[in-house]
Amino acid sequence: MRPFLAFKVLLFTLIVPGAVLIYLPYYLLSDPENWQTVNAAWAIPAGLCIMLGLAIYLRCAWDFAVAGLGTPAPIDPPKKLVVSGLYRRTRNPMFQGVLLVLLAECLLYADPGLIGYAGSIALFFHITVVFREEPDLTSRFGASYSHYCRQVPRWGFALKAFSPEPI
Template identity: 35%
Template sequence: MKLKIPPAIQVLFCGFIMWLIKKFTSQEHFNFEYQNEMSLILLLIGVILGILAIYSFRKAQTTVDPLSPEKATSLVKSGIYKYSRNPMYLALLFVLLAFLVRLGNLYNLIVIVLYIVFITEFQIKPEEKALTSLFGKHYLKYKMEVRRWI
């Protein structure tokens, strides 16, 4: 792995930066009817995706440790993994989107984009390399069939 910072810590850091941006910027705020409800829906989507992803890993009896993909004992392609190769990171993205909507600050879109770039370069791509080493052509076939995010 290029960088050993757990994705959940990365999301907490992004959330903190988003909060700081909201606190120290007075413009580019937005409000709309049902904003809190929309934020809650996005959060629930993230939580459900995360639970489904972890459940699939547990069912396959393989590691959920994002810092040690080389410890994977099976290639999970069922459940939510039929639709996304990275539903755990997608779940965390939905949590950040929920926070973005709750805070109502457009500048925080920058943080969302940076999260996507960062997690892709420093987490997902190294994981893909490790999984290719472990599972070879089976993983390469899976990569061709299922999108990285959605």
């Protein structure tokens, strides 16, 4: 991976997912009492969700840079359609990884404001995918993207991995 591309991916990650997963939840839980009311019973499952969600995000960011020659940032998207790695089984694993981390935060704190925030982020992701990303990818990659969409679910997880060749 080229150093400048790696820097752009890191910068985007610190700003956007950092804001969604760390800065804004911290603000919502800024009352010191919220930080002391961690649901200890959910600590291990939440920790596992956080690790899995971060691993998913990092793998997707890697695939965007290496296979797609771009970044997760909408202003510098991959130049090639990324259909490898986790993208072979679901079309939006990066968003799913972020939502998994938010779910873990909700399990740990059970704060109504944080739960509402996580729900609004999930809705925002869905609207973004349906009304911005999918039309953009369709116009950029045409038949290749349409073939991909027929085989790989938007949010679910396909048991059969994507095959780039039409069957």
